[in-house]
Amino acid sequence: MVRKLPPVAQIAVLAMALIVIGGITLASRLPHPAPLPVLIALLAVAAVLVLADIVLLTRLRDFAWPLFFQVAKWTLLAYAVMYGILEFTFVYDHVTGSTLVVLTLMLVVFAVDIPLLFGFSVARYATPGPAKADSKLTT
């Protein structure tokens, strides 16, 4: 039986979509300078959505928190490799100043949003309580 839970996943996907739109906006304007006000606005809304998600999650009772954190932790590790490559490419391509700051902050929002989404997507179907031995990610 699946419990009724707040729309954490939908909000996380929306936040992700806003960051992706920011990336597309930036790339579509090249070689012209990045439209920073648009990017900052998208980043701010995405950050607020992720914060709202965190608030919604903290208000949950009887949730499989150990499993949530287990999945979120490994997701963060996997995606850190991708974020690292992206950041490396930005710096390698001489992206500097406020554009680099905004792009880095976008990656930070992603780094919170995606593990949160993956952790929630798994933990929502689990029985609340400590993580079971059979829920290890690797054997």
Place this chain on the structure above:
Amino acid sequence: MADVLVTAPSRPKIQIVPVRGLPIVAVVVAGLVATIASNKLWPLEFYHVVGGGLWTALDLFLGLVIGPILAKMPVAARTEFSARFMPKMLLIMPTLVTMTLASGWQLARLVGNLEVGYPKHWWLTASFIVVGVMAVIAIGILEPANIAVLFEMRKPAPDGEVIAKLMRRFIYTAGITGLMQVATLVIMTRLSSW
């Protein structure tokens, strides 16, 4: 009357992250970083074409061939297939996506595609939009469903209803990304013939 020994099929042991595949991923990622750092045409084209070709072919095959077959199979058969198939996809797809996009971006910078003005630039913008939509679908819907199915199948008593619901989501989103890859093929062949 002959005795017939009937044994229940044993459930496959599910390994969510196939550890043996991690060294291969590490080599591919290290090669990608070296390729970007070298900023040379051939390695960048190799990474982009190989990664993109495999990603597109896999998405098309999964979305338009495997997906419809899977949708018609009984839940038990789907579970059996997914238990062996999905952990591998968990390593293969993010690796292919990372190598394609990172090398593609650097390649576009190197050959000057990003400097091209509009209306030609629309082809590039269209490729960004297609990749963006596919990223949202893959990371936001498909991948969480994939991982949730694997965890559900590891339970002592998996909920068939949950698995069926998540598998449906997986099959539909794989179909959508498969169709979007057709747009990618059109755009990329157009870009390469500039």
